[in-house]
Amino acid sequence: MAVALAFYGSSFASRAYLDQAASRGKTTLRLAVAALQGQLNRFEPLPSLIADNDDIKDLLADPGNPELRARGNAYLRQINALLQSSDIYVIGPDGETIIASNFDRPISFVGENFSYRPYFQDAIEGKRGRFFALGTTSLKRGYYFSAPVRVGSAIRGVVVFKVEVDAIEASWLGGDDEIIVTDPEGIIFMAERPEWLYSSLLPLTPDRLARTAASRRYATATLRELPITRSSFGDRLPLMTVNFESQRSEYLVLSEAMPDAGWTISVLLDTRSAHTQALITVTVALLALGLAALAGFVFLQRRARLAERLLLQRNAQAELERRVDERTHDLALVNTRLETEVTERRATEQQLRQTQADLIQAGKLAALGQMSAALSHEFNQPLAAVKTYADNAAVLIDRERAAEARDNVARISSLADRMASISRHLRNFARKPNEKLGPVDLAEVIRDTQEIVAWRLKAADATLTVDLGRAPLTVKAGSVRLQQVLVNIITNAADAVEGLPDRRIELVAKRRAGKVAISVRDHGPGIAEAIAERIFDPFFSTKGVGKGLGLGLSISYNIVKDFGGDLAVLNHPEGGALFTIELDAARSGVREAAE
Template identity: 70%
Template sequence: MLTYPTLRRLSFIGAFLAAAACVLSFGYSLATGVYLDQAASRGQTTLRLAIAGLRGHIDRFEPLPALIADHDDIKELAVSPNDAVLRDRANEYLKDINELLRSSDIYVMMVDGSTIAASNYDQATSFVGENFAYRPYFQDAVQGRNGRFFALGTTSLKRGYYFSSPILVGADIRGVVVFKVDMDAIEASWRGGDNEIIVADPEGIIFMTGRKDWLYAGLLPLTRKRIARTEQSKRYANAVLTELPVSNSSYDGRLPLLTVSESNERREYLDVSDTMEDAGWTVHVLLDTRSARAQAFTVAVAFLLVLGLAALAGLILWQRRARLAERLELQRSARIELEQRVDERTATLASVNRQLETEIDERRATERQLRQTQADLVQAGKLAALGQMSAALSHEFNQPLTAVKTYADNALVLLDRERIAEARDNVSRISGLSDRMASISRHLRNFARKPNEQLGPVEIESVIDDTLAIVASRLKSARAELSIDLGPAPLMVRAGAVRLQQVLVNIISNAADAVEGLKDRTIELSVQADAGRVRIAVRDHGPGVPDAIAERIFDPFFTTKGVGKGLGLGLSISYNIVKDFGGSLSIANHPEGGAVFTIELDAMPMQRHEAAE
């Protein structure tokens, strides 16, 4: 005999199982409806996209047959269909248009249905000579209307959408132009998706689908009338038509369901469909209901689990209360430990920050010292160049001084003899010689002073003139001849006048060293503008630069001169100066011999004021 506690436990278990069964049944039914509604919403979106894609692909080709039918060559061919020249011209025209538009086929038919020109005239499946009078698109066009028809080609055995338009010569219909569009690309995009997209014709026959085994299968029973209408237009040529084993139902009287039975398997789909009235098609999006039903079952089980969890809530409650104090103690200990770690980490970060600040200060000081050292090297290079030129420049000053002395003595004698005109001429010569020495002195003083870092527009011709005043004595001592080509128009570059002058002095002086003692002592200086840049090239006719030292020639203290003849800083300083200008300095060997130094700088618009540095 069952005791009261046992009966009570059994009653509780029975009530729990009954409640669980109700929850499972009600939850499954409710969740199934929700998930099927969601699937139907997704299907509607997919359906709209599929229809929009089909209409977009079709509609963009619809006006083309009328345009081709209005072409003069096509009209002439329709009037004179036996003219071989017109046929050849029309065939080539249709082939070119077909390749340009990437359509399937374009062809011209006479009013009796015979094809006289086609884009595939040179292929084995050419339409030329074929008669397609049985096609509805031809019958519509012959009656003066634009035709549209989807079918399987009887010659090419390719599916396509046909557009047709009458060829009007005056008010007479002399032929038909047919334009066939390939639909395989759109169909291929449907394969591999989560949904099955199919398109059926007015007879319910599937002619577009992502599943090849459903192609040419009927969603509706294939009655004799349906088969007869299909065979009359030869819509599917010799394709075998079958019936798809389907049965229709609905969920809750509002969601259409379609069940397909094949290969001992029954699969249920949610059928979302709409018609394309202009094409006479019905587009179906079939969504497998297994996913929705599985999700609904999962939700129902989740409801059941929630019920079970609620039954266990009371048991868990007192356990949570017992552990609450322990957890609070653990949290307090963890908080204290975390605060200690934060303090330690903060102290470490502060130390690291102080170390970083020290390193940054040291780096800034190093950078300032490096810039000062670089400036000192530039000035040292300039002073070294002045020292090398001092011997030659002393000769330049001695000659005018000797001449001044001679002209002064002669002027005294002429004044004593009261030959005033000749004395005035000697004084004028003395003045000219003084101006010459002052000019040389001014150029040397400007060359020797330290420039600031300001950059601006610099006129190349002016810099070259100042450079010539500096290197004239070096060129003279080397018996070198400087050939200058400044181009058709004056040019300006973004640079500093004095530092650019120093670069040119270094390069021209090196060129003079390279040609000294040779038979050909010509140095060529040319200036060219190209695409916002200005190139200054200095070429000598010396031995050139060996490949072994070409990569090191701009290194500091690298020189090929003898001891006491150079510090090896000139080209290194010049390279850095040009780099500071935002330009480049390079060296290469000329194909006809000698070395070529090329300076590239940014071009600036011509201005009349000098760029001070």
């Protein structure tokens, strides 16, 4: 059975795959013929159009005119570049080329005589000429179209249009099939394989050689016979075996004639693929037969093992369910522990925030304690002045000097306002903040800060200069807490410059790409490198015992971080410490001048 399947199956499969290849080849052949015919039809009417040009007719009427020659050469070169053809040239009645598109190239047709070409002979007789050949001057293959130039009723010359076939031939490369074009003598004119060019599929008899030589179709190319052997498969599929350069290849041949062009286009399909597929098909069939027998044996064996596998699966499923129950119990315990840890961490975090708020308030109260002595002096002076102005006002009233008495009363009112302002700012400074973040007017915060630190600046004999720029600045923060940060930094700056020759403190605020940077620089000794990394640590202080808790900068750092900003310190290149607060800019309710 296997032998019969191999013998008859091989023949049947080969016929089937060759039929498939023939069907595919017919499609390829139709596409190749259509492409060639379309390419030729595209250029065929162009010589007649060029022959109707008045400059061409004037030139043939006066072929020796240099101006008309120059104009004609330029015109042909322009048309040739536009149409992307190979060459265009005009021939006189004697067969000599007068002008050409390649007039300025090393190989030019100007002066060449082409009277032997059939396309010239047809056109000079008043017909349209078509001819394909290897150029005798350019040695390039091309298809020639020609048309007569009529001046009145006389034919004065011929316009020739040459189209190279290399581009068409290049489009065939990479395909599975071989495409060749042969002339009426059976000589290959176009092929994917360059080594097959100018080889003949028919015997090169003297008559064929003579006809080819008369038109000089192939110039100086050497013609030879391609060693082939023709046969058929099943008396209906033509085959051709090519023995070329020690290689033997069998092809299925499909051909179609192009009478207008004088060509025959053939598609050669390599039969190795069909024979290989047939062999694979028969082999697969034999393997399938063997596998079928093997499958029967395996099926019987598998039925015996199936029951065993089902039992094992049931046992494995029971074990898996037991393990899943254990893992579920373990996960439940882990989840309970995690929930407990989360609750404890939340309580710890809440306690930490409360501690942080208490530390901030403690720092503020400590600062208020340090300010109390100086503020008592600040209040005593206005109170003494109020008493003096009041006594003077009473005397002036008794003396009926009402204008001077009114001036003293106004001074008393002014001093009372100042004391109320100082008291209000201290009250706000000492209050625990519960405000939400929002737009804060930086100028207003700095103005309130100046009133609070005025006593410390006066005590240190320091001066504070403020530069907020021209445009109003608004930041995203809390007003009271931002004021506390600025009080801490400016007070530390006053401590740093106290007793030094240069006691200037500079506050500068600028907008930087959606941020507002507030820098406070003193002219003191700066920050020692050994303590720079600890400057924001809680309870770290460089002041003497009793002069500070070491919480001011730590509290300020945390406040700025709560605002979503950043607080940094470095030593200024020209001396002193430079603290920089960077906060997000916020849109204020008042339009800026630049808007």
